[in-house]
Amino acid sequence: MIPVTTFAGKRVALFGLGGSGLATARALAAGGADLTAHDDNPERVAAARAEGIATGDLRALDWARVEALVLSPGVPLTHPRAHWTVDLARAAGVPVIGDVELFARERRAHAPDCPFVAITGTNGKSTTTALIAHILREAGRDVQLGGNIGTAVLSLEPPEAGRHYVVECSSYQIDLAPTLDPSAGILLNLSPDHLDRHGTMQHYAEIKERLVAGSETAIVGIDDVHSARIAERLAHAGNRVVRISRRTPLEEGFFAEGTRIFDAHAAHAEAYVDLAAIPTLQGSHNAQNAAAAIAACRVVGVDDEAIRAALGSFTGLKHRMQPVARLGDVTFVNDSKATNADAAAPALSTYSRIYWIVGGLPKEGGIDQLSGFFERIAKAYLIGEAAPAFAATLGEAVPYEIAGTLRQAVADAARDAMEDEGGAHRPVVLLSPACASFDQYRNFEERGEDFVAHVAAVAGIEMLVDGGGKER
Helix, strand or coil: CCCCHHHCCCEEEEECCCHHHHHHHHHHHHCCCEEEEECCCHHHHHHHHHCCCCECCHHHCCHHHCCEEEECCCCCCCCCCCCHHHHHHHHCCCCEECHHHHHHHHHHHHCCCCCEEEEECCCCHHHHHHHHHHHHHHCCCEEEEEECCCCCHHHCCCCCCCEEEEEECCHHHHHCCCCCCCCEEEECCCCCCCHHHHCCHHHHHHHHHHHHHCCCEEEEECCCHHHHHHHHHHHHCCCEEEEEECCCCCCCEEEEECCEEEEEECCEEEEEEECCCCHHHCCHHHHHHHHHHHHHHHHCCCCHHHHHHHHHCCCCCCCCCEEEEEECCEEEEECCCCCCHHHHHHHHHHCCCEEEEEECEECCCCCHHHHHHHHHEEEEEEECCCHHHHHHHHCCCCCEEEEECHHHHHHHHHHHHHCCCCCCCCCEEEECCCEECCCCCCCHHHHHHHHHHHHHCCCCCEECECCCCCEC
16 A cells, blocks of 8 residues: 555545545555545445544535545546536635545655656557556566556555556546656557546547656657647657657657567667567557557666567456467457457457457447458357347348357357368457447456356367466
8 A cells, every 4th residue: 555645634535435446545544644535325435434434524524624635536527517526625726636646746755766657548558558567577677557457556555766656547547637747658549438527539638648748758659630749749848759650650769560560760760579479469559559568668777678578478468359268270369348349449450360259238339330340250149139230230241140148159159260261361269249248247357257268168179368367
């Protein structure tokens, strides 16, 4: 835990006692804050009180004496309308901040020179975050990994000299972190997302820009208009900017051509690494993730030889284009995290001969936008509530069967892939559902684990992961 000493003896209001909110409350209490915490869920309030955390009615506070409102990232700050606690804080002139802001203040107070890499973007954040942490660990660094990737940032070990922090930041967290100042800040890309919480694409982009604007070195993907403009603005303002691209040759920065990443300086580009033999970094989206990770690790002093070696041993993230097994020439890939069409596109663009397990609880728009990848699909296996609608979308363009369950889909896809005589392209059995999981599973993790279990039951299979989804 990182005790929040920067608010010792000061009155702090906190709203939201879920996972990260509870961790934040513990950290504030441990640091000596005069804390009053609350949540709309009485069970969460009771659980916090049972731990000894001071709870109370925030409406009854004397807000003139409150130093800060600490808001959990899931609580609305602006849209569709500000939470009632935000209204109370603003009326009293009280700043509204979050756990990442508290971390930034603790780092500045206790170990301002300890390396801090912060990662954001619409897509690819978690893979890039995990890859950076992996490279740093392989290079022998003391690494703390947290933030939006699943471990609350204030539950990490306290800042000290030489300790490296790798923190994934959502737009919600950045919006609550006005003094965020990483050593290396990464903005991978921007596309419309979370507009129900931010109102407009412009506001969403402005929030993401704050992370790189406050960085000592800004690493910015320039493959979309919003991010490219941000890179230009930062460079014009005198910030140190490293541009990355997964499709455009650059005069300065890192860019990808196919599976190779190039390091460009003074309009001269040298091949840096070839990702062709790294199964967990396939696809142009992962080339961008790798380019960002290389740039960030250089910023914090890792040498190129160590970076290249660590890239080759990266095992990837569970449920994100994760190779889990082989059977002859057939590879089985768990991409259960693909809960909408946009998220399924990277996997469909990476493989050329796909036995596609797709379906679940459908999102708006279905899979219509994926039609450009249909020529890559040897056959589709439709599961869950989406099956009839997806069958209509596939029509005569893609052979399909309505498998109904994941168990049946895995069995049939494995059989068909093993009989494949498609030629040069090796077949892949791909779970990339393009749907939420809630019609049949509690979450995408449970769906991915069920896929791995059914794959393990296929006769003669060579598992690349254990029952928990970790590399063998």
